[in-house]
Amino acid sequence: MAGAIWVLGESKGSDLARVSAEVATLGSALGAAAGLDVVGVVAGASPDGLAAEFARYLPLVHSLAVPEAAETAFASAVGPSLAALVEREQPAYLLVGATSDGRDIAGILSVLLGWGVIANASAILWQDGRPEVEVSILGGKLLTTSVFTGQHGIITVRPTSVTAEPLASRGSVVPVTVSPEIALPAVTVVSRVAEESEAVPIDEARVIVCAGRGVGGPEGMHLVQALANELGGTVGASRAAVDSGWIPYSQQIGQTGKTVKPRLYVGLGVSGAMQHMVGMRTSETIVAVNRDAEAPIAEVADLVVIGDLFAFVQALISALQARST
């Protein structure tokens, strides 16, 4: 199917990453607007299970077996096979989530195929016979539109840009094989460690309760976690809280951490350093709880609570519990 739009599916643990389902939904809308077929591709050591899951969102999914991916780093293992498949099937555009694996794959495919990359899309329109990609830049201050100068390109899509919608009926999975002419240097995977967590990853979370310096320490973190539990959310943190060792780096929001776009962001004792705000400014609703009425986070908030963090959060948890009983 030359000229199609391809969507790359990736795993999180043994499941389909939610961002992949979202990108499939985004790609389907783009394909409908463009009059182009939309095809899923899942590459991996044994991709069939993931491909079947991906087919809930797309009418056709290629399942590309790359045995090396079992024991070597993912992007370097599957990159040459994906590039060979693209060269054979000639799709026009590739879409992939702006995740760690997605970005690694995009960078590798870009040079192997000679295709440009537009990164961190929040929306994609079809205009004048090509994709017009909307990107939120400078920490959400500006929205830009970008286009490819050629006939092909790779677009990485930010998590939570759209809500994933399964198809009415499951699509089909077609196993494919290729023999790539090149290989990239193998990187051995010595071990894979899954850290058990029931919480949704921070960049996919719909509700985030974020701890700032004002939380004060581990005791305060318990309160942050309790509010997150009550709201059905994930705990995030500013760099100050991560540097203090209260919470792992994986939960950090901001310039050198994750960029998030939840429906609800609640900042507890977060003053709003620019390096933090560039990572959360585009959240749909922002609530800031702070002792200091002049804290910069007020500039981006919808609701500001001024007062003692601990007394307020305890009262809020009680009020939420009273409401649900």
Next chain:
Amino acid sequence: MRIVVLAKPVPDAGQERLRNDFRMDREATTEVINGNDEYALEAALKLVEASPDGGEVVLLAMAPDHAQETLRKGLALGAASAVLVTDPALEGSCALTTAHVLAAALRELSFDLVIAGVDTSDGGGGVVAAGVAALLGLPYLSYAARIEPSDGRVRVRRITPNGYEVLEAPMPALISATQALGAPRYPTLKGIMGARRKEIVIRTLADLDLAGARARGVEVGGAAATARVTGSRPRAPRGTPKVVQGSPAEAAQEVVTFLAERRLI
């Protein structure tokens, strides 16, 4: 141990502006070394300091000529020298052509490791390092939280969406660095003074061997960019926030009402 750090000069956070042609204004604001590249530099300095046979850290950047000032900040932290690829024709380069230019510059350097930040605060695509590694045929170990070289090989703890994986490859290799590697040091007065005497090698496009790019049918430079920005608009402002004060119980009730109105609870 010889390490090249890809250190991109970027506008300081909050000061970035786009010009009328939608390119980043790199003249009007103070520039700093990109945050994640600072973690790369710190990790590189520590590795060299811990190396029994010594070594050095070299900075590499593709940037306008005035970025020399920003690179001095990295030299003040302990890098031995810097290479700045600068050419008016490179303005407006895309990620793909940037990867080709950096790869061409790296082909002229000797190193055991190349370390780059996982992404930059201005472009933020996080794809260039992977591209450079693929072009140079270097093992690529990304999203590093820990870097441990030994006996000609390097081990990296890579952050994954649900935990981490331990990767291993022979050196030379290319690693992308996260903040989890540890906070950068502060420059000392001695370091700042010493940085003035350190060498910044200037390379223009004419100095680089770009046969590798041409062999792949890729021209470099802004005119050959594979993507361009065609428009920009400010995000609609949120308006003045609602401010809640009063007793904790009253404030909590107001917040519950607010969240319920927005169907967030």
